[in-house]
Amino acid sequence: MDPNYLAAINMHPRMLIGQKVPSLREGGGEDVIRDSADAKDWQDAAKTLLKQEVAGRVKTKIDNARPMLSVIQESILLFQNNSDLVPGTAEFDPELAKAFTDIASDYELRINGDLYGYEVNVQPLINKLRTQLATSRGAAGAQQQGQPTPRQQQVAQQPRTDGGQFDAPQAGIPPKAGSGGGSSEDDFTTFWQSVGFQPGGMTI
Numbered sequence: 001m002d003p004n005y006l007a008a009i010n011m012h013p014r015m016l017i018g019q020k021v022p023s024l025r026e027g028g029g030e031d032v033i034r035d036s037a038d039a040k041d042w043q044d045a046a047k048t049l050l051k052q053e054v055a056g057r058v059k060t061k062i063d064n065a066r067p068m069l070s071v072i073q074e075s076i077l078l079f080q081n082n083s084d085l086v087p088g089t090a091e092f093d094p095e096l097a098k099a100f101t102d103i104a105s106d107y108e109l110r111i112n113g114d115l116y117g118y119e120v121n122v123q124p125l126i127n128k129l130r131t132q133l134a135t136s137r138g139a140a141g142a143q144q145q146g147q148p149t150p151r152q153q154q155v156a157q158q159p160r161t162d163g164g165q166f167d168a169p170q171a172g173i174p175p176k177a178g179s180g181g182g183s184s185e186d187d188f189t190t191f192w193q194s195v196g197f198q199p200g201g202m203t204i
Contacts, residue, residue, distance in 0.1 A: 009046050013039035024049060068116075071109050074119035082126055097131050 008021050016039035023029040024045050032038045079086050083095040086099065104125055107118045 005046070009043050009050070011043075013043065014137070015039075021046075033139075037202075071117040071119070078117070078123070081123070084130075085126070093133075096133055098129060099124055099133070103129065116151070 005022055008016060008019070013036040016033040017035055019033050020030045021033060021042055023031045024042065029183040031042070033042060056187050067073055083089045085097050086092060087097075100122075104122050107122060108115055109117050109119050
């Protein structure tokens with residue numbers, strides 16, 4: 001936007017008498033202000049056009065940002081609905097997290113190398129992997145070192161919808177500090193931090 005154009009909008013109408021201003025008609029050019037009434041009329045029309053231009057630019061930016069906003073929203077829902085994928089929680093399941101990151105790697109949305117989310121709804125993948133792991137662990141028999149905790153097993157067997165929410169209320173088992181899995185290169189640390197989550201709390 002020409003600074004002289006903005007200056008003319010903010011000038012007192014009498015100061016524009018006899019001055020040349022950008023024409024507001026299609027095709028451009030210049031107009032000469034005849035009197036103060038003509039100046040005020042030009043300023044009012046220019047302000048209206050300026051507001052329309054600003055509104056159009058804002059709408060374009062919002063439309064361009066909408067896909068990214070959707071990804072971030074899905075990422076927040078992902079950790080809210082799948083605590084067994086969040087490092088530092090009592091339910092964290094490293095085996096499930098590793099299996100998920102492997103199978104979902106083709107759908108990652110990364111910016112400058114940081115993972116911000118996924119380009120598709122990955123909740124059905126998580127549900128399927130969780131069910132498969134629960135089945136294989138049940139067939140393995142007794143708990144061994146490195147096997148999931150009772151809380152992890154309970155979370156894995158709890159029925160969920162495609163949106164990741166439990167079909168029925170969870171039976172409560174109080175979490176114990178420090179009982180979550182350890183951190184590793186596959187534990188989503190960059191992912192959770194990128195959407196504003198830190199182990200032990202969420203910062204938005």
